[in-house]
Amino acid sequence: MDSAHVENDLVNVLFTEAQIQERLGEMAVQIAADYEGQDLLMVGVLRGAVMVMADLSRALPRHVEMDWMAISSYGSGTKSSGVVRILKDLDTDITGRHVLIVDEIIDTGLTLSWLVNSLGSRGPASVEIATLLRKPEALSMPVEPKYVGWDIPNEFVVGYGLDYRETYRNLRDIGTLAPHVYS
Numbered sequence: 377m378d379s380a381h382v383e384n385d386l387v388n389v390l391f392t393e394a395q396i397q398e399r400l401g402e403m404a405v406q407i408a409a410d411y412e413g414q415d416l417l418m419v420g421v422l423r424g425a426v427m428v429m430a431d432l433s434r435a436l437p438r439h440v441e442m443d444w445m446a447i448s449s450y451g452s453g454t455k456s457s458g459v460v461r462i463l464k465d466l467d468t469d470i471t472g473r474h475v476l477i478v479d480e481i482i483d484t485g486l487t488l489s490w491l492v493n494s495l496g497s498r499g500p501a502s503v504e505i506a507t508l509l510r511k512p513e514a515l516s517m518p519v520e521p522k523y524v525g526w527d528i529p530n531e532f533v534v535g536y537g538l539d540y541r542e543t544y545r546n547l548r549d550i551g552t553l554a555p556h557v558y559s
């Protein structure tokens with residue numbers, strides 16, 4: 377990675393790699409306690425949730441199953457298109473299962489409010505959400521995540537799975553993008 381290039385593109389680092397790992401560890405303690413004695417299926421929302429899923433699941437001191445969905449609600453830029461489509465569905469039958477949706481950000485809430493309804497109609501025992509980030513000021517759909525890493529201001533952020541035009545997902549920190557990158 378060309379670190380000089382990356383530093384020029386971020387105006388502000390919001391969360392470092394160490395802070396992210398610490399917070400995910402705290403969330404894992406809560407999740408492990410809440411699901412004690414129950415089976416747990418973690419459903420990651422591709423592609424951004426890959427990092428959170430990898431680190432959150434490994435922070436859990438218990439067995440979990442994982443499955444993945446791909447949903448399209450954003451185009452390639454920074455604005456939601458407002459239309460949600462399933463690009464890849466679950467391979468798992470979730471009837472009677474405890475499902476924990478794992479994502480890295482709730483922005484407008486469109487993606488996860490739609491996904492909770494969609495999975496809820498398949499007869500699961502429960503459906504909850506774990507998200508690393510949430511933008512309360514941007515929320516326009518009702519979504520109530522049980523586990524939230526941090527609430528952040530309404531700014532476009534990248535890194536740790538979050539992309540701008542498919543770039544920056546592999547940054548270890550999370551930061552805001554410099555305006556010159558958009559132009």
Ligand SMILES: O=P(O)(O)OC[C@H]1O[C@H](OP(=O)(O)OP(=O)(O)O)[C@H](O)[C@@H]1O
Nearest residue numbers: 422423424449450482483484485486487
């Ligand atoms: O609350 P919302 O406004 O719906 O935004 C949140 C969603 O947007 C991002 O996914 P995106 O559609 O960009 O796909 P990606 O994970 O492949 O980057 C993110 O991973 C969430 O799933």
Ligand code: HPA
Nearest residue numbers: 483531532533534538539
């Ligand atoms: O702030 C964001 N950054 C990257 N991807 C996103 N998808 C929704 N909000 C964001």
